[in-house]
Each structure stands twice: as C-alpha cells, then as structure tokens.
Amino acid sequence: DAKTTQPPSMDCAEGRAANLPCNHSTISGNEYVYWYRQIHSQGPQYIIHGLKNNETNEMASLIITEDRKSSTLILPHATLRDTAVYYCIVRVLGGTSYGKLTFGQGTILTVHP
Amino acid sequence: EAGVTQFPSHSVIEKGQTVTLRCDPISGHDNLYWYRRVMGKEIKFLLHFVKESKQDESGMPNNRFLAERTGGTYSTLKVQPAELEDSGVYFCASSASSYEQYFGPGTRLTVT
Numbered sequence: 001d002a003k004t005t006q007p008p009s010m011d012c013a014e015g016r017a018a019n020l021p022c023n024h025s026t027i028s029g030n031e032y033v034y035w036y037r038q039i040h041s042q043g044p045q046y047i048i049h050g051l052k053n054n055e056t057n058e059m060a061s062l063i064i065t066e067d068r069k070s071s072t073l074i075l076p077h078a079t080l081r082d083t084a085v086y087y088c089i090v091r092v093l094g095g096t097s098y099g100k101l102t103f104g105q106g107t108i109l110t111v112h113p
Numbered sequence: 114e115a116g117v118t119q120f121p122s123h124s125v126i127e128k129g130q131t132v133t134l135r136c137d138p139i140s141g142h143d144n145l146y147w148y149r150r151v152m153g154k155e156i157k158f159l160l161h162f163v164k165e166s167k168q169d170e171s172g173m174p175n176n177r178f179l180a181e182r183t184g185g186t187y188s189t190l191k192v193q194p195a196e197l198e199d200s201g202v203y204f205c206a207s208s209a210s211s212y213e214q215y216f217g218p219g220t221r222l223t224v225t
Contacts, residue, residue, distance in 0.1 A: 043216030046214060093211050097169045098211050099208075100161065103155050104155060
C-alpha cells in the first residue's frame, strides 16, 4: 500500500470547518483513500473513502486532487466531540491483503471552544 | 443493532501466562479482523478472517499468537506464553464487505 503523510497535529475552532490534509504521492490507480478516526480510548471509526471523485456523507467530505497525489478531509462544522486522531489510509481492494488497513501516525485534531 | 464487542475490556497477566481475547462481530459480518497497538506504536494489522477461514495472517507477530474463528461467528485470539512486549490494546473489527470496517472498543492487555 502507498505511504501517506499527514501533519502531526492541527487545531480548529468549534463551529468552523476542519480541513485535514494528506499526501499520498505514490498512490496507484487501483488504490482507494480511506479516512478513519480514533476518539480517545475508543476503537477506530470509519469516516469516508473515495477513489477519484469527491465524496460526501453525513460526517464529512473528501476532496481528492485530480492527480490523486493528495486529499483533504473536511469536517464542515467541527464540534468538541470531533477531537480525535484522524488517519488517512491508502488501500487496494484486491489481492490477499485486501482487508488490511495500514495505520500511520495520523493527525491529532483538537477542536477548541 | 449491537456493534462489535470484545471481552475482556482489560486483562492483567504475568509473563509466561496464557490469555485469550474474544471478539463478537456484528451479526452477519463474514469478515473479521484483529489489530493491535503496542505502547507508543501505530495500530498494526494482525489477521483477517473470511467466515472461518484465514484470508490473511501476514501481521501475526510469531507463533505465540493463535487466532481462531470456529463456525464463522465469534473469534478468539490466544497469546501463549505472553511476553512483556505483548502489552497493548487489541482491537477487533468486522465488515460485511471489504469497504467499511467497524471496530470494537478494544481489549487492553497488560503483561507484568
């Protein structure tokens, strides 16, 4: 799986949009971009995933650049409960290891009042 | 609908003892995964079951770890004998497809 690079930490004011960047310059054409987050002491939680097109769900939006070398996770109206570690994961959905998620260090997002 | 459950939530054992962790996936999920985070490190994949078969066990650290999923329902992860470096949080996840994995709250294992 391609390697990802994320900033170690970010801050965001409550009610504002949180934009979390991720670089994945070695991504292959058949690799998806996934985002998970881990709120303190809980298991990781799926947020969103995409291949080429931008995606939106009830939690967040995912913007993938045209060359697919980077992406941005957007939390449109961050709340204090969004404080967590956010992981950007590149994953191929094929082969023997298709189920494997490779977690990096992630970005610690702190939402403050 | 119940989420992924793990038991126990916390286990403290001495080096050399045996511990068995249990994971109950979401009902109907054929895929079950084990991950762990040891102190100060990243969350690491251990293995992946599809029903009762091991699809990928490339992340299992050594033969002291044994995972089973008899009948394709719940799974157990046994560590025998436990070593100090096995301390950490063990997560289980399940999925119906290969897209979205639902994680349990984890079992915190402390080996003294």
